[in-house]
Amino acid sequence: MFIGYFTERPYQDPKSGYFGATGKSIMDLNVSNEIYDAELGAGLYNRYLDEKIYAEEMGFDGLMLNEHHSTPFCMGGAMNVEASILARITNRAKIVLLGNILPLWDDPLWLVEQLAMIDMISHGRLVSGWVRGTGRESVAHNIEPHYNWERFKEAHELIVKAWTTPGPFRWEGKHFHFRHVNPWVRPYQKPHPPIWLPGVVSRDSLVWAAEQRIPYIMLATEMEPTKQAFQIYHDTAAELGYESGPQNIGYLWKVHVDETEELAEQTGRKYVQGPSNPFLAGNEGTTNQALLHLPGLTSRRRVLPTTEVATAARGGSAGPGGVLSRPYEQQVNDYTIISGTPDSVIPKIRHVLETIRPGSIFFWDGDGAMTHDDAMRSLRLMGQEVLPAVREMAKELDLPGPFEVDPATNQPYEAQTYSAQPVEVTADD
Amino acid sequence: MATGTQTWTEEFAEVAGTKLQLVRGGSGEPLVILHDEMGHHGQVRYQNELAGDFAVQIPSHPGFGATEGQEWIMNMRDMAGWYLEALDDLNLGPVNLMGFSLGGWLAAEMASMSPDMVRKLVLVAPAGIRPPAGEIFDMFLVVPRDYIVAGFLDPEATPEFGEVCPEEPSAELNEAWAVAREEACRLSWRPYMHNLAMPHLVRRLKRVPTQIIWGREDNIVPVSAGQVYHDSIPGSRLDILDGCGHRPELEKTDEFLSLVKGFLAN
Numbered sequence: 074m075f076i077g078y079f080t081e082r083p084y085q086d087p088k089s090g091y092f093g094a095t096g097k098s099i100m101d102l103n104v105s106n107e108i109y110d111a112e113l114g115a116g117l118y119n120r121y122l123d124e125k126i127y128a129e130e131m132g133f134d135g136l137m138l139n140e141h142h143s144t145p146f147c148m149g150g151a152m153n154v155e156a157s158i159l160a161r162i163t164n165r166a167k168i169v170l171l172g173n174i175l176p177l178w179d180d181p182l183w184l185v186e187q188l189a190m191i192d193m194i195s196h197g198r199l200v201s202g203w204v205r206g207t208g209r210e211s212v213a214h215n216i217e218p219h220y221n222w223e224r225f226k227e228a229h230e231l232i233v234k235a236w237t238t239p240g241p242f243r244w245e246g247k248h249f250h251f252r253h254v255n256p257w258v259r260p261y262q263k264p265h266p267p268i269w270l271p272g273v274v275s276r277d278s279l280v281w282a283a284e285q286r287i288p289y290i291m292l293a294t295e296m297e298p299t300k301q302a303f304q305i306y307h308d309t310a311a312e313l314g315y316e317s318g319p320q321n322i323g324y325l326w327k328v329h330v331d332e333t334e335e336l337a338e339q340t341g342r343k344y345v346q347g348p349s350n351p352f353l354a355g356n357e358g359t360t361n362q363a364l365l366h367l368p369g370l371t372s373r374r375r376v377l378p379t380t381e382v383a384t385a386a387r388g389g390s391a392g393p394g395g396v397l398s399r400p401y402e403q404q405v406n407d408y409t410i411i412s413g414t415p416d417s418v419i420p421k422i423r424h425v426l427e428t429i430r431p432g433s434i435f436f437w438d439g440d441g442a443m444t445h446d447d448a449m450r451s452l453r454l455m456g457q458e459v460l461p462a463v464r465e466m467a468k469e470l471d472l473p474g475p476f477e478v479d480p481a482t483n484q485p486y487e488a489q490t491y492s493a494q495p496v497e498v499t500a501d502d
Numbered sequence: 503m504a505t506g507t508q509t510w511t512e513e514f515a516e517v518a519g520t521k522l523q524l525v526r527g528g529s530g531e532p533l534v535i536l537h538d539e540m541g542h543h544g545q546v547r548y549q550n551e552l553a554g555d556f557a558v559q560i561p562s563h564p565g566f567g568a569t570e571g572q573e574w575i576m577n578m579r580d581m582a583g584w585y586l587e588a589l590d591d592l593n594l595g596p597v598n599l600m601g602f603s604l605g606g607w608l609a610a611e612m613a614s615m616s617p618d619m620v621r622k623l624v625l626v627a628p629a630g631i632r633p634p635a636g637e638i639f640d641m642f643l644v645v646p647r648d649y650i651v652a653g654f655l656d657p658e659a660t661p662e663f664g665e666v667c668p669e670e671p672s673a674e675l676n677e678a679w680a681v682a683r684e685e686a687c688r689l690s691w692r693p694y695m696h697n698l699a700m701p702h703l704v705r706r707l708k709r710v711p712t713q714i715i716w717g718r719e720d721n722i723v724p725v726s727a728g729q730v731y732h733d734s735i736p737g738s739r740l741d742i743l744d745g746c747g748h749r750p751e752l753e754k755t756d757e758f759l760s761l762v763k764g765f766l767a768n
Contacts, residue, residue, distance in 0.1 A: 215692055217692060218687060219684060361643075362645050363643050366680070368680070368683040369684045
């Protein structure tokens with residue numbers, strides 16, 4: 074079992090009038106950055122990095138980052154910058170990028186270099202995920218949505234070749250053209266850093282991941298459609314003649330741990346307050362229907378079972394004014410939010426693991442309107458009580474992670490161990 | 503004078519390596535109408551009336567309607583090149599060519615690439631040129647119906663508004679709009695709905711009688727772009743209609759028909 078920690082790094086501004094539980098709507102792409110407060114931003118970037126250091130100390134295997142653009146719900150517009158810092162200030166946990174928005178890069182060779190440098194500086198701790206991005210990303214960086222999937226696949230091929238094939242070579246593709254590929258940095262890991270793929274919507278992407286034997290991570294989707302979508306992965310693997318297992322699939326969902334049930338309830342509700350992702354269920358933002366249906370971004374006919382739920386969650390079945398569906402209580406009931414004391418959280422996590430059988434899990438915490446103290450309390454209790462219990466559970470349920478069994482070969486890694494001991498880390502190490 | 507009883511036929515013509523969906527009506531000199539970025543979804547009055555004087559041909563561009571898209575067509579110049587071959591294969595040159603919005607941009611590209619193929623050119627609020635004042639309305643940041651509504655200065659006062667933009671679009675129409683947006687996206691995403699070379703390329707239209715028609719209150723392609731078209735095409739005429747948005751053919755049908763028929767008859 075591989076256990077990662079994630080927060081989307083929201084821009085929390087209690088003064089703005091837009092954020093926090095003020096009741097004002099957040100319409101996707103309609104919030105001007107004129108309200109951006111530099112002191113607040115500087116503090117938040119450092120807070121989220123500090124929390125990552127503590128997550129490593131508390132025994133998490135992975136520190137997960139993601140990237141969105143032009144939106145207050147995710148400050149990681151240049152996620153590779155944060156990853157570069159983590160490469161130096163942490164020393165054990167994997168740096169899991171889920172992921173770089175591949176189609177956005179007009180020059181993927183820059184990605185080849187940046188990611189190889191992160192892998193070098195971290196001594197091989199990079200997990201390099203790719204995503205296709207939402208409509209918001211295509212608009213913000215003005216990349217043709219219609220070519221999203223073509224650009225994704227071509228950039229992937231170019232990057233893997235540049236990481237694995239000695240240069241110089243030429244690349245004359247449909248979307249990318251290079252006359253001299255010979256980056257003077259190569260990845261620390263051989264043949265290259267692991268590539269994972271998170272998603273919720275596209276059947277094409279999931280089948281592609283199964284074809285490449287790339288682990289697929291479902292993001293905060295309800296359990297039943299998640300299971301159905303993973304079955305497509307397993308069926309594709311069977312058609313291709315290999316047996317996929319827990320090492321091939323991962324699941325991210327919201328887990329918060331607190332000192333009392335009362336505090337856990339009070340803090341858990343903060344998931345759906347503040348600028349947490351309006352893209353996801355139960356939040357207070359208002360979706361932009363045009364962005365959700367950007368032409369050609371994903372095939373309208375080849376979507377996953379999770380899409381319907383995801384779409385409903387994004388306002389597809391929203392009430393008047395497009396207010397998002399699935400309130401907090403419903404998310405608690407369907408296990409997409411688990412918040413409680415260690416004693417009440419552990420059996421619920423077990424239920425999720427038994428149902429979905431993932432080899433990688435990510436606890437999404439410290440989000441929405443949660444404060445630094447909220448995040449740190451939860452991290453401490455996770456490290457002290459939850460992670461050790463989940464590791465035992467994973468052994469019992471036979472849920473090997475992708476660093477125990479190689480998803481590309483189904484062979485166990487030799488002597489692959491993870492220290493659950495807190496490690497002292499400072500930037501001077 | 504033709505009326506609403508005009509007979510139209512629909513066929514699929516094998517041209518330029520694909521099957522082109524083609525609606526035909528009327529008789530006389532050929533008049534090819536190039537539809538806008540939302541596609542062609544049934545005939546309206548100005549088309550019926552023009553079919554009284556011309557053999558009107560309304561093709562659905564590759565990727566729109568039931569005409570299969572061509573993977574290699576990645577921009578408007580590619581599309582114009584394909585269309586010229588299609589006109590060859592239809593034995594249709596030289597033709598009167600009339601284009602609306604994105605279809606106007608297409609018509610201007612085609613005519614400037616091959617002026618001998620065009621007898622007379624009518625451009626109705628064409629995209630294609632970056633307006634010196636104002637910006638072209640971003641169709642991809644609103645849902646399809648809202649985009650169509652934005653094209654009309656006063657939808658309520660437009661007799662055929664409900665026909666082209668029903669309050670509750672059918673599933674078929676919603677699907678057709680989605681298909682149209684995908685192809686429009688391929689042709690126009692970046693730079694958005696224009697080509698910086700257009701003012702220079704259209705200079706060649708000095709060989710082709712060219713009429714440019716614009717609504718003064720056009721909220722989609724600002725009328726300033728119309729002035730650039732006019733200034734860039736020696737000998738062209740620019741007719742600006744007051745109290746009119748992006749759809750002169752629907753908002754001011756009588757004035758539109760009078761202008762177009764006068765121009766094409768000369």
